[in-house]
Structure formats: structure tokens, C-alpha cells
Amino acid sequence: MKELELKYGCNPNQKPSRIYMSDGSELPITVLCGRPGYINFLDAFNGWQLVSELKKATGLPAATSFKHVSPAGAAVGLPLTDTLAKIYWVDDLGELSPLASAYARARGADRMSSFGDFIALSDVCDVDTARLIKREVSDGVIAPGYEPEALELLKQKKKGNYNIIQIDPDYVPAALEHKEVFGITFEQGRNELNIDKDFFSNVVTDNKEIPQNAKTDLAIAMITLKYTQSNSVCYVKDGQAIGIGAGQQSRIHCTRLAGQKADNWWLRQCPKVLELPFRDDIRRADRDNAIDLYIGEEYMDVLADGIWENTFKVKPEVFTREEKRAWLDKLTDVALGSDAFFPFGDNIERAHKSGVKYVAQPGGSVRDDNVIAACNKYGMAMAFTGIRLFHH
Secondary structure (H helix, E strand, O other): OOEEEOOOOOOOOOOOOEEEOOOOOOOOEEEEEOOOOHHHHHHHHHHHHHHHHHHHHHOOOEEEEEEOOEEEEEEEOOOOOHHHHHHOOOOOOOOOOHHHHHHHHHHHOOHHHHOOEEEEEOOOEOHHHHHHHHOOOEEEEEEOOEOHHHHHHHHOHHHHOOEEEEEOOOOOOOOEEEEEEOOEEEEEEOOOOOOOHHHHOOEOOOOOOOOHHHHHHHHHHHHHHHOOOOOEEEEEEOOEEEEEEEOOOOHHHHHHHHHHHHHHHHHOOOHHHHOOOEOOOOOHHHHHHHHHHHOOOOOHHHHOOOOHHHOEOOOOOOOOHHHHHHHHOOOOOEEEEEOOOOOOOHHHHHHHOOOEEEEEEOOOOOOHHHHHHHHHHHOOEEEEOOOOOOOO
16 A cells, blocks of 8 residues: 545645655555544654654563654553552453553553543554553554454444554664655654663763663653653653653743643552542543542542532542642652753752652753752752754
């Protein structure tokens, strides 16, 4: 197949629309089910690159949950703790395969943003992963292959219209890439930067110790940022992104947005949240929305009399600001990556509130000394990579 006609472009009024190979060769994908759209393919191709690089860097199966051409979550296939299985709503599925664990982590870290996602998997989709995908609201999936039973499970979604794409894992794009804006063609070399453990050798802080697991987390952060709309910042812990701030004009706003998402991920693990008495008939999305409100500043939107009854069996106690801060203070050893330099130490101050201990950023700001001093204040280890990772 050398070209694929699409229903429309980014919006219904943008017609005609298609994907094709400019050199007339075959497309490296096969649509096994559904009719993916323009944005679906943008998410699919960006997501596939991300998980492929995560697999290469870590040796572990990887998954990402993409929304509007930025990842909502990304992770590698490490086993889930009982607490993580519970907050990701997969504790009823038993022990998951490494690939399914990767998607549970990628989907579960920010379930609000992942609702209606496009999924990318580094490995052949197995039955465990298909079972998990089948019960979540998503637009489609891209993978290098599908086990027969897994494919049949996925084909049952959306009344047989679920978007399932198979990509040739051996496909290598041309070294030069092009895009058009306002009828003008842009050309640049592909960003083939290889991110590995040596990427973090230039440690500029008093604390020089970055253990191997932290280097892995930093690599996950930087690879995730490589495919996130800039400006962007990513918090990672134990093999998964826990907070991604994408597309903000100000670096500190990226850091705050990603930090708030990381905080929410941790707050959901507090016993007070785990034990919320939900009604038996509440839907998964409504449960996620209720938790997001409950742990936030607008908690009365779900706890007010006449409203809480729609969600809970018994009215929960307020999760006070003091209780939340005390729980957040237990979050430690978080890794933080930034796609460009931090211009001020305020980013480090905000990162500290979310348990950040390891930082990777390009460096090169006229205020690098200020940023380094902020890290030294909290005993953080920070590596300068010397490499910017903008993505647009």
C-alpha cells in the first residue's frame, strides 16, 4: 500500500487528506482494523518512535499513551506493586506480562489525560495487554505485531471499528525529514540522538552520585521529552513517567504542570484516597474524575451535600492541605528531565516539592550557577547533557 486516504485532516473541514511515501515506496504500516485519522497517525508514529527508543535504552518492553501529539504517560515493563495495581485499576487482572505492566503504568500515571488515548507498544501485543486495552477508552493502538487471540480481543472494541495498526519494526526513515507550513517546505536532519547511561556523565553539582536506576529514569525522562511538544518537562520514578508538562511557553509553567501531575500520582496512593467508599455502580471515568477533584483544591465539587451521594456510599472526610503535604513529603528519589535549560532556580525549588533528587537538563543558561546552587541546597545531583530536545 503506497498511500492511504484519510477521512479528513486535523479538522473535518480539512480535505482531502492522506498519508503516503514521497518516494513512491510502500507504507511501512498495515491497518488491521478501523479507519485511523490524521491525528491518530501523528500520535501513532510519534508514540512508536518513543517506545522503540525506550526499549533500546532499557532492554525492557515499553508502552506510551499519546494524546494530541504528546505523551500522557510512558513506561517500561517493570512489575507493579499492589498499590500501583490498585490505583491503575488492574488489581483484578492478576499478574500481568511485562508489556501489559508497561501499558498499565503508561495509562495509569495520568488517567485523566490518557482518556481516549492512542497506544504505542514496543513489542508484539500479547493477550494480557489486549485484555487491558479492551476495557479502557482509547482510539487505537500501534505495535509491531499481535498475537492472534489478542487481535481478536481488540477487534471487538468499538463494535469492530477500533483502530489497529501494525508497523514494520525494521522500517528506517530517511535521514532528512520535511514538513510544510503555509505552503513552505521545511527540511531538517532527523533527531537521531542516542540517549543512554553516558548521557548523564557531566554532573555539575556537589552531589555527584547518580545510581544506575536513576540514570534509567533520567533516560526515560529525556526520551519521553524527545517526543513531547515543547517546552516540556518530565518527572519519572521507578521506570515510568509520573508527570509530563507539555507545550507551555514558560519553563516554570512546564515544571509546575508536570509537578502537579506527579503530586496527583503520589496522592492517589495515600490510604485515605485508596479507601474512598465509591458506589458500586460508578463508571471508571467518573471514578477518575472524582479522585482528581477530591485530591485537588476544588474538593467540594465532589463532597458538597446533595452531590457526594452520586459518587460515594458514605461521605468522605476532607483531605486537608496539611495531610496532603505530609504525604507528599514521603515522595523521594524522583528523576526530572527538561528539554531545554532551566533559566532560573525556581524550577528546582518547585521540583524539590515533588521529591526530585536527580535532574538532567542541557545547561547553558547565563544563570546556571543559580540553578546549580538551588540543587546543592537540597542535595540534588544534576547532569548537564549539552543537548536540547525541542520537538514541534
